[in-house]
């Protein structure tokens with residue numbers, strides 16, 4: 049039996065809306081009828097250029113009866129350009145650096161080193177590569193901005209007293225795959241923070257995707273839904289932050305301060321006890337899940353768990369909390385909570401996280417169809433309960449909102465060691481690069497903590513903006529003019545004007561969204577146009593009329609009439625493994641397939657469609673997650689990211705070639721190019737890190753004897769590099785230590801993970817070896833950074849260790865040589881030593897990681913690295929390609945004689 053039908057009732061959660069359904073024949077005729085009706089209605093709208101049915105969030109119908117409250121009419125957010133006192137010197141230095149770079153290369157190319165031509169040539173090639181990659185990295189940071197949101201205005205506008213809230217619905221997606229690496233307690237905390245979020249309960253639905261089909265996850269979720277009944281009212285009553293209990297209770301509380309209410313103290317204590325008990329129950333579940341019984345898992349009612357074979361199981365859906373389901377202990381409604389495990393069968397490609405997300409897109413479209421989606425990793429809890437509102441300040445903005453495809457929040461982390469040894473926090477990326485992108489076309493999507501517009505995920509182009517009639521004003525720059533113009537415009541306009549304009553815009557957008565339908569009519573001129581268009585849409589979205597119908601509802605929502613059973617059956621249908629065959633899922637629609645960093649690709653596609661994204665950094669971090677804090681896990685994570693980039697580089701979606709003539713702005717493209725090309729920098733980087741050792745061993749150098757002119761250029765270059773760094777830190781608000789960690793890890797990751805990623809990527813392209821998604825383990829609650837010192841052997845450690853050793857050996861040999869040869873040889877040695885020390889300093893955190901806590905490097909690494917280092921040195925002495933034969937041959941034996 050291919051599809052198993054599964055209806056169960058579990059005694060553990062007796063009164064719940066329990067429905068775990070399999071696939072069966074479904075009667076959705078009336079829904080189809082409705083869909084057809086709606087569709088032909090829309091067609092007429094197009095033909096007559098007439099009105100559009102239904103209220104829209106565009107604010108105009110709202111404006112009409114909005115009381116004359118100025119506050120409620122103000123924009124919901126504002127751009128804050130970086131102060132020109134900070135940004136102007138920064139730009140100036142960039143230009144200067146560019147000029148100095150010109151002089152530098154002029155000098156380097158015209159002054160080859162004659163007795164070490166090879167060394168010179170190699171180094172110049174590397175330097176050119178670094179310069180080019182610097183340009184790709186630098187210029188997308190030319191127009192950085194920050195933003196400010198006005199939550200009170202959002203409330204004034206959409207939550208007026210005595211009326212139901214008009215905030216838009218949001219479906220929240222949580223992805224999890226391996227309950228061993230991603231402990232259920234962590235997922236539970238994330239889910240609890242979502243259920244307790246500060247947003248109308250009937251407008252939030254939480255979908256948990258379990259790619260591991262684990263009964264443990266299922267049962268943990270069932271416990272979580274039970275605990276949520278107490279936790280959610282507690283959070284809302286006392287307005288606490290964060291609303292993930294583990295993190296809330298781990299924060300120290302001063303009961304004596306701020307006149308804490310005694311009732312609160314009492315209830316908090318009781319709640320803490322409840323949570324401890326909840327934890328015990330979860331841990332018990334985890335403990336029993338450690339060893340699988342021979343006959344597989346059985347559920348409480350005695351039936352076997354359908355997901356016993358992880359690679360071969362039916363789709364499973366369970367609604368834990370829902371509208372007509374249970375309420376919390378105070379009798380209030382709770383948001384929906386739905387467990388989803390998509391069907392897996394051998395022979396079907398499941399596309400990792402991207403596939404899981406697409407399954408959720410469809411399930412949610414059938415069950416709740418919110419116009420906006422939030423996606424978080426299972427460890428990424430909501431740390432600021434107003435996060436959803438923050439995003440809505442952009443999405444629901446009447447003027448600029450419609451062009452926004454997603455609002456990305458920075459990733460912030462808990463539990464990282466104070467010094468952030470492996471640059472896990474990524475602050476330079478999140479506080480500098482992303483702000484730069486926000487000033488262009490918007491930040492890239494980083495895979496979590498991101499709120500999407502559902503329509504943008506369906507592969508549509510961004511709505512075309514009607515150019516406002518040009519205005520004259522007394523400020524001269526053009527950009528300034530249009531800015532002022534549009535602002536004046538807004539204030540001076542009468543209500544009628546506004547309404548008209550909006551209707552027009554609405555109509556044009558509608559046409560856009562239904563473009564496919566019109567095409568269908570023109571092409572075939574058939575008698576039944578809705579049939580044709582339906583076929584077209586089914587080709588794009590797959591064989592689910594219910595889903596297809598839902599895509600046409602721009603403002604979301606599901607028809608109320610049909611029974612929930614029908615919906616659930618349809619939901620199981622859309623997560624079946626063959627559903628995406630011959631459709632555009634993963635190609636044009638939803639999360640895009642083809643790379644383990646599906647995030648870059650997905651965001652890139654949207655930007656190519658002309659959408660803009662928004663970067664939102666609330667004062668209190670919106671989301672927080674965990675990061676791998678030991679060296680090996682970190683290197684593997686970076687390896688996966690780099691591998692994803694290499695995959696994109698070789699795919700048809702490579703930003704170097706893809707999507708010209710679309711909506712992608714050129715500086716934004718620069719940044720995407722940078723994000724797929726960076727693994728290639730590992731090659732010149734490894735070469736460049738070997739050079740100082742070679743120089744020290746051979747006594748040759750990559751530059752000829754330095755003139756005054758040359759030293760001025762070198763110093764100028766060095767200073768301009770430092771200055772851009774410092775000024776960047778200034779406007780980005782990044783500390784020097786974070787910046788330095790970033791530089792260090794750029795080298796460490798570069799010479800190991802990025803390099804391996806290149807090979808794996810090439811293997812995939814040339815030999816078709818599939819890449820896999822190694823999930824990062826999310827730390828348990830053992831704390832104390834014991835993880836930091838965990839050492840796991842991995843071949844990723846070989847190249848940096850080798851580099852370290854040869855450079856240290858180089859320094860020793862160089863110094864020994866200079867001592868032998870007396871005073872004169874110290875001068876030329878200086879440059880080489882500096883060079884080697886530069887490499888060693890960058891690799892220093894790596895060295896610390898190697899030693900672990902026991903101050904002992906594992907023998908495997910020592911053996912491998914010494915082997916490699918000595919082979920290289922030996923080869924060196926034999927071949928010595930860079931040194932001309934007639935020159936004095938170095939005394940390498942000095943090294944051997946020493947020990």
Ligand SMILES: O=c1ccn([C@@H]2O[C@H](COP(=O)(O)OP(=O)(O)O[C@H]3O[C@H](CO)[C@@H](O)[C@H](O)[C@H]3O)[C@@H](O)[C@H]2O)c(=O)[nH]1
Nearest residue numbers: 223224225259400401404425426495496644645821823824
């Ligand atoms: O087959 C899979 C594999 C992974 N995941 C989920 O993907 C998420 C991210 O995995 P993780 O191991 O935590 O990766 P990170 O490197 O920490 O994640 C970053 O980088 C990924 C891209 O490589 C993005 O997908 C993530 O959102 C982003 O946080 C987790 O929730 C997993 O449960 C699935 O759902 N199905």
Ligand SMILES: [Mn+2]
Nearest residue numbers: 425427674824
């Ligand atoms: Mn993660």
